[in-house]
Amino acid sequence: MRKKLSAALSAAEQIRDQFFPEASACLLAGSVVRGDATAYSDLDLVVVYERVENAQRQSFVFGDWPVEAFIHDPQTLEFFFREVDRPSGVPSLPNMVSEGIEIPRETKCGRLVKDLASRILEEGPIEWGQKERENSRYAISDMVEDIREPRNIAELRIVISNLYSAIANHFLRSQNQWSAKGKSIPRRLMSVNPEVHKRFAEAFEAAFTRDDTTDVIQLCEHVLEPDGGFLFQGYTRDAPKEWRMPDA
Structure with a gap:
């Protein structure tokens, strides 16, 4: 009620x-x-x-x-x-x-x-630069590799849960749209693009109810394509220079 x-x-x-x-x-x-x-x-x-x-x-x-x-x-x-x-x-x-x-x-x-x-x-939000786009592409690519041939169902479902937020955030932020988190994500996707919201819902429904990740992987490919697709080869990420213990 x-x-x-x-x-x-x-x-x-x-x-x-x-x-x-x-x-x-x-x-x-x-x-x-x-x-x-x-x-x-x-x-x-x-x-x-x-x-x-x-x-x-x-x-x-x-x-x-x-x-x-x-x-x-x-x-x-x-x-x-x-x-x-x-x-x-x-x-x-x-x-x-x-x-x-x-x-x-x-x-x-x-x-x-x-x-x-x-x-x-x-x-609107602070516009993503190349670094933010590459970091997101790499993180999503890494998760997709984990669901192509998962070790067990428990790990599969954890990764799928994390992937939902990551790919939704990439879809929205890469278009300079406000993003969302948690339970607000479906509502935000619906307000921005009802067709994409429908595709998200169907893909993740299949993944969660039947452990079928085919549509989720295709959705990731589709969302990442404008930024260059999946990313592994050549990806680098620098730690801040001050991240070191002082000399003895």
């Missing part, structure tokens, strides 16, 4: 009043706002003060609700947007702010951070 938005809004307003009464803005985000919450979904809150000593994440239970509160001020939010989420390619915090419902009402601070989140989402 899905948790109703009205109940979530009521709980979020109580939490704001009880725990964050001095906040300049408080936004409810996550699955309850998107409309895909389950009976076990939590409340995601972005709480914005005029200034905090440092950004913070708090986890607690309020009534029947697990709560994840992300405490920020406008400057720490912008830092996370630009220095954490854009380089990672996964816009977790900008999405929360952009989609969030401000409680109990809109504020100037709320409009400010929402406008900032929208600008960041429009800018």
Whole structure:
């Protein structure tokens, strides 16, 4: 049974009043706002003060609700947007702010951070360079070799699980699209390219239910082809020069 938005809004307003009464803005985000919450979904809150000593994440239970509160001020939010989420390619915090419902009402601070989140989402992630593309190609190529002739089913399924995230990330980032992680990946693929989402779903369904990796391997070939396909021969990766113990 899905948790109703009205109940979530009521709980979020109580939490704001009880725990964050001095906040300049408080936004409810996550699955309850998107409309895909389950009976076990939590409340995601972005709480914005005029200034905090440092950004913070708090986890607690309020009534029947697990709560994840992300405490920020406008400057720490912008830092996370630009220095954490854009380089990672996964816009977790900008999405929360952009989609969030401000409680109990809109504020100037709320409009400010929402406008900032929208600008960041429009800018997109930091564009991949050749090094990032080659690192991703090599990692995927290595995993594909592991599933061509796996030693056992347990290893096969672990590698397939890792490959799902890796190939989805390559597909999205190589097109300068925002990526996703975990359970958000199918939703992101669907929003970017429904046909590719369908191909992912069918390929990995066959791999997980029948241990048939044929379509997964073909999918990897298809996704990597624009960047040069599978990569092993000639691949190099330099460790930072400072990664050494000092001379005795």
